[in-house]
Amino acid sequence: MTKIAIVASSSPTAQQGMARLTARYGNVPLAEAQVVVALGGDGFMLETMHSVLGRPTPVYGMNCGSVGFLMNGFEEEGLVERLAASQGAVLHPLRMHAVTQTGSVEEALALNEVSLLRQLRQTAKIRVSVDGRVRLPELMCDGILISTPAGSTAYNLSAHGPIVPLSANLLPLTPISAFRPRRWRGALLPSSADVLFEVLEGEKRPVAAVADSFEVRRVVSVAVSEERSIAVTVLFDPDHGLSERILAEQFAA
Structure with missing residues (x-):
């Protein structure tokens, strides 16, 4: 996944993160991307997922917001390697x-x-x-x-x-x-x-x-x-999969 589209919420943290990632990995148009990297919180991640509904392009979120349940941690280093090792969860709306x-x-x-x-x-x-x-x-x-x-x-x-x-x-x-x-x-x-x-x-x-x-x-x-005919794939780091997060949430205090 070398053709990466990077999108970010309007928050200063997300915008600064996008600038740094773009400088290192480039930023292709959404129509050309193999993967979309979304920087922000869960609300922005949801917007990004809606923008690719029905497309084969997966979304990898990096938390630059408050909650980040659907997001991975933000790290500038090793993005390509993280994307290659990520695991997908297929969601139907x-x-x-x-x-x-x-x-x-x-x-x-x-x-x-x-x-x-x-x-x-x-x-x-x-x-x-x-x-x-x-x-x-x-x-x-x-x-x-x-x-x-x-x-x-x-x-x-x-x-x-x-x-x-x-x-x-x-x-x-x-x-x-x-x-x-x-x-x-x-x-x-x-x-x-x-x-x-x-x-x-x-x-x-x-x-x-x-x-x-x-x-x-x-x-x-x-x-x-x-709607089973439409799907979006969300990518997570191997130790932070969505299924595990949902399971862990049931035991949260």
Whole structure:
């Protein structure tokens, strides 16, 4: 992997790192790259992954941000050797199909999660169906989300959802501050599941749908399923693979 495209977030640390790496290894256009090296935090890494979705070009992240769960450590030395020794994790996104109150249709892909969130002070009312069968006739909540295994350690974990190993072929479905049924803690769905969220009393209780950073407001229904025909490969140093990080996160204090 000698044709390297180096991209960076707007932070001074990431920009300085890009300048140093470019001076040593060059920086080819994205269309010519064998690999993309992304400098920043998890948010910028997610943006970079979206930019190569469906392409064969893998992404290797180097942490110049705060969290860096999806990133490797930043080192100026030995980048080519690290890329050659790295291990890949293949991630499939979720496809969101949202219909708004005006009848418009919006689609987007999410590598972390698709979430429905109340827009105003009142709780949302949402009906949840899985594979054509209504599982929750009415969920009163601040919101609900469905995440990929890779995204299960992000917003899903903050909402007290379960962490899912990459190999599990499961999608966590997690409520956000459920009011009724109060004791419902969510579900683990097979990755083949087709999920439909229907917003009840949408005029009074408007709901927004968010696929990673793409937001649609005042939705009436949102369908979500895993898009197996699209993938992105993320590279990790051998001792910091994504599967190991997800496993280790389950034992974190």
